[in-house]
Amino acid sequence: MTMINECDLNIPKSGLPRLVIVGGGFGGVSLAKELRDQEIQVVLIDKHNYHTFQPLLYQVSTGGLEPDSIAYPLRKILQDSPNNYFRLAEVLEIKPNENSVETNIGEIGYDFLVLATGSKTNFFGNTNIEKNAMAMKTVPQSLNLRSLILENFEDALLTDDLNKREALMNFVIVGGGPTGVELAGALAEIKKGILPKDYPDLDTRIAQINLIQGSDRLLATMSEQASEKAEKFLKKLGVNVYKNMRVTDYDGYNVSTNVDDSFEAATLIWAAGVQGATIKGLNAKDLIVRGNRMKVDEFNKVIGFDNIFAIGDIAMMESENEPYGHPMVAQPAMQQGKHLGKNLLRLIHKKTLLPFKYIDKGSMATVGRNKAVVDMKKFKFQGVFAWFVWMFVHLFFLIGFRNRVVVFVNWVYNYVRFDREARLIIRPFKKKNKL
Numbered sequence: 065m066t067m068i069n070e071c072d073l074n075i076p077k078s079g080l081p082r083l084v085i086v087g088g089g090f091g092g093v094s095l096a097k098e099l100r101d102q103e104i105q106v107v108l109i110d111k112h113n114y115h116t117f118q119p120l121l122y123q124v125s126t127g128g129l130e131p132d133s134i135a136y137p138l139r140k141i142l143q144d145s146p147n148n149y150f151r152l153a154e155v156l157e158i159k160p161n162e163n164s165v166e167t168n169i170g171e172i173g174y175d176f177l178v179l180a181t182g183s184k185t186n187f188f189g190n191t192n193i194e195k196n197a198m199a200m201k202t203v204p205q206s207l208n209l210r211s212l213i214l215e216n217f218e219d220a221l222l223t224d225d226l227n228k229r230e231a232l233m234n235f236v237i238v239g240g241g242p243t244g245v246e247l248a249g250a251l252a253e254i255k256k257g258i259l260p261k262d263y264p265d266l267d268t269r270i271a272q273i274n275l276i277q278g279s280d281r282l283l284a285t286m287s288e289q290a291s292e293k294a295e296k297f298l299k300k301l302g303v304n305v306y307k308n309m310r311v312t313d314y315d316g317y318n319v320s321t322n323v324d325d326s327f328e329a330a331t332l333i334w335a336a337g338v339q340g341a342t343i344k345g346l347n348a349k350d351l352i353v354r355g356n357r358m359k360v361d362e363f364n365k366v367i368g369f370d371n372i373f374a375i376g377d378i379a380m381m382e383s384e385n386e387p388y389g390h391p392m393v394a395q396p397a398m399q400q401g402k403h404l405g406k407n408l409l410r411l412i413h414k415k416t417l418l419p420f421k422y423i424d425k426g427s428m429a430t431v432g433r434n435k436a437v438v439d440m441k442k443f444k445f446q447g448v449f450a451w452f453v454w455m456f457v458h459l460f461f462l463i464g465f466r467n468r469v470v471v472f473v474n475w476v477y478n479y480v481r482f483d484r485e486a487r488l489i490i491r492p493f494k495k496k497n498k499l
């Protein structure tokens with residue numbers, strides 16, 4: 065008979081070693097899947113009850129997809145595995161001396177702990193930007209952005225003040241990585257294909273999409289070929305691309321940069337950086353490194369601890385090829401989750417652990433209809449074929465059959481009809497310092 069320990073979030077003690085995973089993102093989910101029906105009790109904790117497919121958040125923000133189609137219930141992922149439990153909770157503190165974590169719904173003990181908390185937006189300490197800019201890391205944030213974009217057009221229609229109207233229709237995206245590039249392309253397509261039809265009584269030509277990049281090229285982590293082509297695609301769509309420019313301040317209206325202060329925009333979207341989402345409690349020396357990530361060894365073990373591991377964005381595993389750790393993208397998280405699952409079973413069976421080796425499957429970004437760039441180890445290509453590859457890969461990795469079908473149908477519909485029908489203000493967004 066199992067005993068309920070009320071301190072352990074009502075999870076029965078099973079006689080099996082207990083693994084607590086914090087975070088049901090790409091890393092946490094692949095780890096939990098790997099340990100399905102194994103001799104280990106798995107407790108997955110997340111502050112959301114769903115997994116978010118972050119690569120498609122920008123399509124939610126721009127009305128191309130409904131939010132439900134890129135989220136998937138975490139309980140469903142754990143179904144049919146009797147040793148798996150899910151708790152909807154935020155982990156507040158790790159207590160390594162007591163082998164337990166404190167959450168907002170109580171405390172739970174562990175034999176093994178895996179931190180898979182991902183990353184959060186990095187505003188580099190600029191509190192004004194943090195207060196006034198829009199971030200796009202979660203489904204609720206994407207819905208806020210979608211509402212704000214649409215509310216701005218509604219407000220622009222009502223004002224007689226030309227400066228205000230221009231600012232309402234001026235979009236500044238900070239950060240020319242894949243997120244910034246994809247968002248800029250999507251907004252440019254809305255300007256071209258949807259605004260003139262939706263707002264025939266508004267001069268939509270004054271809408272401006274500005275993409276600001278701190279370095280001298282877009283998609284800086286990809287090949288130069290991909291950067292050049294992405295910039296060309298964006299310019300063709302009418303996006304204003306600024307390179308070697310950094311946004312230094314934003315009060316909700318005036319955008320200051322290191323070059324000049326000429327932007328006035330009601331919407332600034334911050335896609336310029338992320339940092340590890342650390343949790344307090346682990347105080348080993350030199351543990352938190354560049355990008356607020358946690359240093360781990362080649363087995364994903366957090367430096368200084370025997371039974372605590374970290375995977376994905378939060379983990380910094382230095383290697384000869386990757387002196388600053390693996391890129392903060394989905395593949396390392398998924399591969400580390402799977403590998404750690406195997407290693408934990410080896411640990412339980414007292415076998416030696418195997419070091420993690422990252423297989424780089426390439427990177428890609430889409431700019432819009434028929435326009436994408438793909439870098440693979442041996443091939444680099446851009447254009448229509450790259451766009452099909454981008455779509456196929458994203459559909460393949462999306463979790464849930466229903467989600468895949470819904471996204472596919474939406475994409476076909478949007479392609480054929482030149483449309484984005486999820487442009488709905490379901491939950492109005494109250495922007496601070498609204499114009």
Ligand SMILES: Cc1cc2nc3c(=O)[nH]c(=O)nc-3n(C[C@H](O)[C@H](O)[C@H](O)COP(=O)(O)OP(=O)(O)OC[C@H]3O[C@@H](n4cnc5c(N)ncnc54)[C@H](O)[C@@H]3O)c2cc1C
Nearest residue numbers: 087089090091111118119155181182376377392393394397
């Ligand atoms: C807009 C955007 C676009 C992107 N596009 C791409 C792309 O095209 N290709 C690509 O490969 N990568 C892309 N990425 C990056 C990719 O999404 C991340 O690298 C990946 O999600 C990392 O996986 P993870 O498991 O480490 O963390 P995540 O997937 O972020 O999961 C972390 C989980 O931890 C939970 N959590 C965090 N803190 C706590 C806490 N204290 N208590 C409880 N739960 C907690 C969160 O709710 C979340 O569910 C994109 C990211 C963003 C934001």
